[in-house]
Amino acid sequence: MGRVTPDQLTPTGTADAALLALELSDPPSPARRVTTPLQHHELVPPLDPFGEDRPVPLPGSAGEHLLQRAFGTDKRARRFYDEQVLDHLNAEMKEFIGRMEMAFVATSDTRGECDASLRAGPPGFIQVLDDRHLCYPEYRGNGVLASLGNISENPHIGILLVDFVTDLIGLHVNGRARIVEDADMRAIHPALPAEFDRGRTPERWVVVQVEEAYVHCRKHIPRMVPVHRQRSWGTDDSRRKGGDYFGAKGTPRPWHREPATS
Known part of the structure; x- marks a missing residue:
């Protein structure tokens, strides 16, 4: 098979015309002054700003609902919630997850200080x-x-x-996670793969209970072409890793203390 160049790759298309129309509809309203206080410290479920009689609150945070009303995007947001956000994974989402080779993971501690990380592996490393x-x-x-x-x-x-390669589309999955040791996980799900890459065995698993799943549109997703790469799995060699x-080693930092000398 000859070398494939980016212009030869055609998206198979999961974002239909209706979704693209949604993304391009309703140009931004003129800037408005926010008159509602933005402070929100209570850990309570978000109220539905679009109606008091809905039996289940809408997805999202109270903060995003507040800003939707302040900036005049509430109708577009309501349409997105009603048409694109699910509280579970449908068949198309499961298939998509099963062929992904990397994922960006965001977490935060109890103070709200955040961390974003990358997880990667062969297709299927994320198990539905x-x-x-x-x-x-x-x-x-x-x-x-x-x-x-x-x-x-x-x-x-x-x-x-x-x-980034074929469909140029993304999937958000938000939920609640828990940490499960590998042996305990396999006792419940014995069909999990034992090794994903070059003898690497998981030490533990992160299990996510899905609360929201929704599309990330393709407008600004760059197209990439996979290339072969020789990887040094399991190495502790600093140069290879x-x-x-970024040359950070040896730079003074406030938490670093030289060991005391006797």
Whole structure:
């Protein structure tokens, strides 16, 4: 098979004309002065700003609902909630997740301090367990455990999966996460793959209960072409890992203290 260039790749198309029309509809309204206070400190479910008689609150935060009303985007937002946001994974979403090779994962601690990280593997490294649950493996890394540490304090998680190669489309999955040891996970789901890449075995899994799943439109997603790459799986060699790529080693920092000398 000859080399494939970007202009030879044609999206198969999952964003139909109606969705594209939604993205381009209703040009932004003139800027308005926000008269409603933006402070919101109570941890309560968001109220539906579009009507008091809806039995279930709309997706999203109270803050986004407030700004939708302040900036005049509430009708477009309501349409998106009603047409594109699900509280589970449908068949198309499951198929999409099953062929993804990377995901961007966002977490935060109880103070709201955030961390964004990358998870990657061969297609299927993110496993869909059922309509409302998925999981991904955690391997031996640098030992910091930033994402898992946040999840241990605050279960809320946001995952973004993007197809940069064919369909040029993304999928958001938001929900609540918990950490499960590998042996415990396999006792419940024995069909999980034991090894994904070059003998790497997961140490534990992150299981996500899906609360929101919705499309990320293709307008600004760049097209990429996969190329072969030789990887050094499991290495601790700093040069191969790119561990000090930004030259941070040896730079003074406030939390670093030289060991005391006797």
